[in-house]
Amino acid sequence: MGSVHSWELVTAVDGPGTRMTTFLAGCPLRCLYCHNPDTMSANRGVPVRAEDLLARIRRYRGVFLATKGGITLSGGEVLQQPAFAARILRGARAMGIHTAIDTSGFLGRNASDELLADVDLVLLDVKSGDPETYRRVTGRDLAPTLEFAHRLDALGIATWIRFVLVPGLTDDPANVALVADHAAGLGNVERVEVLPFHQMGQDKWAEIGMRYELADTRPPEADAVEAVREIFRSRSLLTY
Template identity: 55%
Template sequence: MNNLEVPGRLHSWDVSTGVDGPGTRFVAFLSGCPLRCLYCQNPDTWRMRDGTATTAGAVLDTARGFAAFARTTGGGMTVSGGEPLLQPAFTRALFAGAKELGLHTALDTSGALGARAGEDLLDLTDLVLLDIKSWDPAHYRRLTGGEVRPTLDFARRLAARGTPVWVRYVLVPGVTDDPGDVDGVAGFAAGLGNVERVDVLPFHRLGAAKYDRLGIPFPLRDTAPPDRDLVDRVRDRFRDAGLVAY
């Protein structure tokens, strides 16, 4: 099977600037995710079977229309989710096609399934947007339903390869704002040597309507977004560790 024929399940696609990697990006959102994060804004991506059956070639045909502009802006293709490493062969095929289009590639992942990323996939990956959701194992489990160790192992593997990483940290008041937890993530990230920046992402409730449509309770419906002072304080803790933080 050639790369263009590799099947996958696609939730949606979009074109974005400044949030999914450098420049203007064609972003493919794949279906399926093993985690159930309390603050997830896209519960409609959880189940792979809810996505649209497609092929890498069909997605790349769509991306081709934006490729010239993406190259001009220093952008490229980002594969996100859901969790793209639930579909590693499909993700690899998309990146192989993106490279043929001359596009920079970025993998947006929790790292929970990092062991599924083969060396052939990582060889095609220019940047990893890595969500480190918590440092404390027990807290990570309560927050996501998963284990933090696979994410940390994947981060160390990326560091050993020298793959550039942007760490993402979702800031939820009363949930992920504990200074010890933040400092744990910051110290770990600073010690890797390949983390180019940290994006502190303020929690929001824009996905609440999706939960309503799906008939799923939104656990953080009554949680307010962080105020500017809290966001600045958390960014400063990452900066104090020697990291560039936004």
Template identity: 55%
Template sequence: MTAWRTVQGRLHSWDVSTGVDGPGTRFVAFTSGCPLRCLYCHNPETWRLRDGIPATAGEVLDRAAGFRRFLEVSRGGFTVSGGEPLLQPAFTRALLTGARELGLHTALDTSGFLGARADDDLLAATDLVLLDIKAWQPTTYRGLTGGELTPTLAFARRLAGLRKPVWLRFVVVPGWTDDAEQAAGIAEFAAALGNVERVDVLPFHRLGVPKYERLGLRFPLDGVAPPTAEIVERVREQFFAAGLTAV
């Protein structure tokens, strides 16, 4: 039996999606557990590792194999998301390795905060990294996420050194990341890396509010409205000006 099949982890859920989790149609495995507490998080049900469903990598990949032809035709693949996949590095490595053996394009969706846990074998099995840089100023990052920015930047530089393709993600949050300085700093940093293929500029939304209500939690950004289309376009233009493709 292939060694990766028996690696155990905790899975929140899985889904098949198009356009948001990497190129083409993707089988997305959402792992449980996350060390950050982003104020705008729309999946609070994934925070705690213990709330996940026990599963082996083989069980997850057997499910994905049923969609293999569909994924191949759409030029899609397999994405490990979360939560934060690098909270369970062995499980994530096994999922990516198994997906590669199925012949699928692989993607890792991460904040980079736990990037040091991604060993060389895990990254060797990863075709694309979807990397969230949530803010540029360290104090803003800490206030927005509860974590530190430095590990994410170090991980981004490591990926650049490996020439690993990256799609950068940046969420525009009014009052937090919508000022010009935030986008300008990230744009300059990303342009210098040389491996950022595109930047997804994502407007903050309130679609996760009902989940907070069901969990008996207060939504931290209650009362904050999504950014205007003009602000989102200005942020995109800042990435364009740095020579990056922004969508």
């Protein structure tokens, strides 16, 4: 059984091709910019049996194969439910479906080598390069994410780094440069995605009665996003 918040079919996000992204409920981080704060609590999920989710995945197998897509387990934090995730990843692999996990890496130690052997792609959200900024953004430590990144590199698992650019919070060039340095120090990073902050999750914070600190923060200007991408490109990282 897993605690599942929701799922959706998406194209050109959360990995290649058309994907079924499943949002698992529960997350140990408290990102100030979280656009799915309703996934932070495991209690807001619905219990779902692994075989039922796999049956749903099977229905879309033809779409995944035709578009070179697959499944992405996201959240919340997928590695907060490692046994359930492992069942889904193994089952999808057995159907010949491409598998991805979208994770902060904070709970990377929960991922066994067996689980990771069934993962084709990791979308690793590196929320800041400077440990103090990371703590301000997430309430947690950066170190486990970096440890997990190096483990993925040692295992040769393809990884896309994702970084959310938030004006006044993560946009200090020194902070970005540290993320870029970490990414450039890995041999398995296929691309870096710079994601501009947006306000689309704002209402959800009020709905669940949590204080939202970024109400006055505006999305970054296009040239600021481009400048950040350039920091990654300057380290020969393929950047979107």
